[in-house]
Amino acid sequence: MADTEPVINKGLEGIYFAESSICKVDGQAGKLYYRGYSIEELCGNSDFSEVSYLLLNDKLPNGNELEGFRQQLADERYLPKSVVDFIKENSMRMHPMDTLRSAVSMLPAYDTEAYDNSPGSNMRKSVKLISKSASIAATIGRVRSGGDYVMPDQSMGHVESFLYMLNGRKPDPKTVKILDVMFIVHAEHSSNASTFGVIVAGSTLADIYAATTAGIAVLKGPLHGGADEAALEMMYNIGDPDNTEKYIEDALAGKQKIMGFGHRVYKTYDPRARIVKGYLEDLQTNGSGELKNLSQIALRAEKLMIDKLGASKGIWPNIDFFAGPVYVSLGIQHEIFTPIFAASRMSGWCAHMLEYWKNNRLLRPLEKYTGQVDLKYVRIEDRK
Numbered sequence: 001m002a003d004t005e006p007v008i009n010k011g012l013e014g015i016y017f018a019e020s021s022i023c024k025v026d027g028q029a030g031k032l033y034y035r036g037y038s039i040e041e042l043c044g045n046s047d048f049s050e051v052s053y054l055l056l057n058d059k060l061p062n063g064n065e066l067e068g069f070r071q072q073l074a075d076e077r078y079l080p081k082s083v084v085d086f087i088k089e090n091s092m093r094m095h096p097m098d099t100l101r102s103a104v105s106m107l108p109a110y111d112t113e114a115y116d117n118s119p120g121s122n123m124r125k126s127v128k129l130i131s132k133s134a135s136i137a138a139t140i141g142r143v144r145s146g147g148d149y150v151m152p153d154q155s156m157g158h159v160e161s162f163l164y165m166l167n168g169r170k171p172d173p174k175t176v177k178i179l180d181v182m183f184i185v186h187a188e189h190s191s192n193a194s195t196f197g198v199i200v201a202g203s204t205l206a207d208i209y210a211a212t213t214a215g216i217a218v219l220k221g222p223l224h225g226g227a228d229e230a231a232l233e234m235m236y237n238i239g240d241p242d243n244t245e246k247y248i249e250d251a252l253a254g255k256q257k258i259m260g261f262g263h264r265v266y267k268t269y270d271p272r273a274r275i276v277k278g279y280l281e282d283l284q285t286n287g288s289g290e291l292k293n294l295s296q297i298a299l300r301a302e303k304l305m306i307d308k309l310g311a312s313k314g315i316w317p318n319i320d321f322f323a324g325p326v327y328v329s330l331g332i333q334h335e336i337f338t339p340i341f342a343a344s345r346m347s348g349w350c351a352h353m354l355e356y357w358k359n360n361r362l363l364r365p366l367e368k369y370t371g372q373v374d375l376k377y378v379r380i381e382d383r384k
């Protein structure tokens with residue numbers, strides 16, 4: 001019987017590989033749910049620590065559970081000296097995502113249960129990873145701007161502590177609130193490339209440190225997490241808001257992709273982008289100087305792109321388009337945008353790993369072979 005011709009789904013587009021109750025992305029309606037709660041509901045009422053608990057445990061915590069979870073995050077916040085030394089020694093020599101990836105992969109050395117793959121141990125390691133990845137991202141930013149490691153303050157909340165470790169001073173509540181929303185909107189997004197990368201690694205029964213380290217590697221690229229930095233760079237290249245339309249028209253005419261637009265699943269407005277855009281509208285009205293400029297450029301670019309490609313091609317802004325100017329407004333340096341994304345997504349990555357391991361199956365897709373077979377080996381002296 002002749003082999004049936006395999007169907008190739010490039011980029012695994014449209015392929016389901018598992019069931020999950022963690023996150024629903026409704027790409028047609030532009031809706032996003034974490035464990036059944038809409039992203040608007042969570043951003044309006046919750047905070048990143050509580051959302052992390054929700055993602056990991058499939059329920060909102062009661063008061064005692066939340067207090068206990070916050071305490072566990074606070075207890076795990078410190079970094080081992082050799083991780084800090086590694087960051088100090090290397091962070092100017094490589095991309096911050098490489099520093100983050102390497103630092104996270106050092107953590108098993110300081111965990112006596114690193115290779116215990118039981119559910120209880122993996123839950124404890126998840127809390128450790130969520131807490132320490134934020135401390136590592138903050139320390140990378142701190143060291144790159146010439147500062148020294150800041151010992152975490154255990155009385156602070158997760159995002160407040162992140163900013164404290166980044167800047168060496170207590171942040172104001174408004175900055176904490178906005179960044180907390182940024183952490184929530186980045187916390188989870190179903191089987192995107194990095195989460196899939198985590199699950200591929202974890203499906204071999206590699207431990208959760210190995211799996212999430214793989215996720216950081218996947219997130220780095222500009223087609224995924226790196227798009228926020230690339231979009232901001234474009235806004236700086238545009239420079240003057242009045243250059244926006246010409247710049248975008250020229251880029252599109254040259255077949256360039258505009259970073260921060262388009263999405264494999266959303267064929268309408270990304271609901272996370274809508275939330276983040278609200279902060280930019282505020283900056284356009286109330287900001288000044290660079291921030292006003294950036295927000296005007298972003299909003300004019302968004303309008304043009306939607307007019308040209310929204311309805312016709314389903315290319316709408318994604319979260320990464322507006323994130324950069326918002327981080328700038330919070331005083332956060334460009335190079336740690338993607339590490340912040342990783343530290344936020346750590347909650348989703350760990351939740352997926354805990355879920356997938358309940359019914360693990362090695363991930364192993366197929367390729368259609370298009371090469372030759374049965375070639376005869378030619379000795380080197382006989383080759384042309």
Ligand code: ACO
Binds near residue numbers: 256260
């Ligand atoms: N700017 C201009 N045109 C675009 C863009 C864009 N950002 N994105 C897609 N298109 C066009 C493509 O050129 C292509 O046009 P064609 O049919 O004339 O050849 C069509 O839309 C389909 O594009 P694909 O790249 O095939 O669509 P895919 O589903 O693979 O892409 C992706 C999704 C990778 C996100 C893409 O839209 C892109 O590269 N965007 C820019 C990078 C980006 O913002 N990434 C962040 C994604 S969100 C996240 O990771 C948090």
